[in-house]
Amino acid sequence: MNRRKKIYEGKAKILYEGPEPGTLIQYFKDDATAFNAQKKAVLEGKGVLNNRISEFVMTRLNSIGVQNHFIKRLNLREQLIREVEIIPLEVVCRNIAAGSMSERFGLPEGQALPRSIIEFYFKDDKLGDPLVTEEHITAFNWASTQEIDDMLATTLRVNDYLSGMFGAVGITLVDFKIEYGRLWEGDFARVILADEISPDSCRLWDATTNEKLDKDRFRRDMGGVIESYTEVARRLGIMKDMPRVIEGGVA
Numbered sequence: 049m050n051r052r053k054k055i056y057e058g059k060a061k062i063l064y065e066g067p068e069p070g071t072l073i074q075y076f077k078d079d080a081t082a083f084n085a086q087k088k089a090v091l092e093g094k095g096v097l098n099n100r101i102s103e104f105v106m107t108r109l110n111s112i113g114v115q116n117h118f119i120k121r122l123n124l125r126e127q128l129i130r131e132v133e134i135i136p137l138e139v140v141c142r143n144i145a146a147g148s149m150s151e152r153f154g155l156p157e158g159q160a161l162p163r164s165i166i167e168f169y170f171k172d173d174k175l176g177d178p179l180v181t182e183e184h185i186t187a188f189n190w191a192s193t194q195e196i197d198d199m200l201a202t203t204l205r206v207n208d209y210l211s212g213m214f215g216a217v218g219i220t221l222v223d224f225k226i227e228y229g230r231l232w233e234g235d236f237a238r239v240i241l242a243d244e245i246s247p248d249s250c251r252l253w254d255a256t257t258n259e260k261l262d263k264d265r266f267r268r269d270m271g272g273v274i275e276s277y278t279e280v281a282r283r284l285g286i287m288k289d290m291p292r293v294i295e296g297g298v299a
């Protein structure tokens with residue numbers, strides 16, 4: 049039996065020690081949580097889909113020069129990644145009002161925003177990931193001014209690229225959450241994209257019908273979660289070498 053050392057276990061993923069120093073293995077679980085883990089379920093096949101979709105997105109971003117932690121996919125549920133020091137912020141970018149943005153400002157869900165808006169949330173489950181400003185981020189030393197600028201610039205670039213990529217397959221990128229980490233090179237730390245980009249972390253709507261193809265289906269008890277994630281993968285053209293994940297688990 050392979051007894052790898054577990055480094056960290058989160059709600060949807062596990063990180064194991066990698067084969068070489070500076071690498072980790074990211075394992076995608078089928079667990080789904082929402083509302084700060086008050087709502088939980090196991091959605092069979094979700095981990096396989098998110099592993100594949102995140103691989104696809106990270107590879108495409110790498111090809112346009114957006115550095116990220118992804119090295120290669122190892123198997124159905126695992127990918128080899130670069131070990132980074134995670135910056136404790138969730139960086140959310142929004143194009144259309146939905147979710148907490150709609151609630152906070154009383155905006156109807158689906159209303160286009162005047163421009164893309166980036167927000168930072170402090171990653172702390174006990175506190176419910178509060179919205180923070182750049183003042184908090186620098187005062188509490190979560191990131192430097194330069195790192196904030198780098199994250200803002202990269203996030204806009206990711207938004208532009210992914211809006212086009214999803215748009216080309218009939219999907220509207222409503223909003224998404226990304227995370228960044230520091231990659232140390234001697235005394236210098238470069239901020240690169242980390243974590244995952246998948247229907248768990250993006251709002252993706254069918255461009256024609258506005259049907260939700262993302263985790264809101266789970267949050268709002270709409271059903272068809274796996275079918276929707278599968279549809280996203282199919283439209284991105286990555287279903288060819290995917291196992292059957294609907295009905296009876298991963299075949």
Ligand code: UDP
Nearest residue numbers: 140146147148149223224225248249250251
């Ligand atoms: N999001 C996420 N993880 C979180 C919170 C939000 O991936 O812990 C994503 C969410 O899927 C959506 C975007 O970030 O694509 C904005 O989420 P929002 O602030 O509207 O929060 P929610 O309505 O999900 O509570």
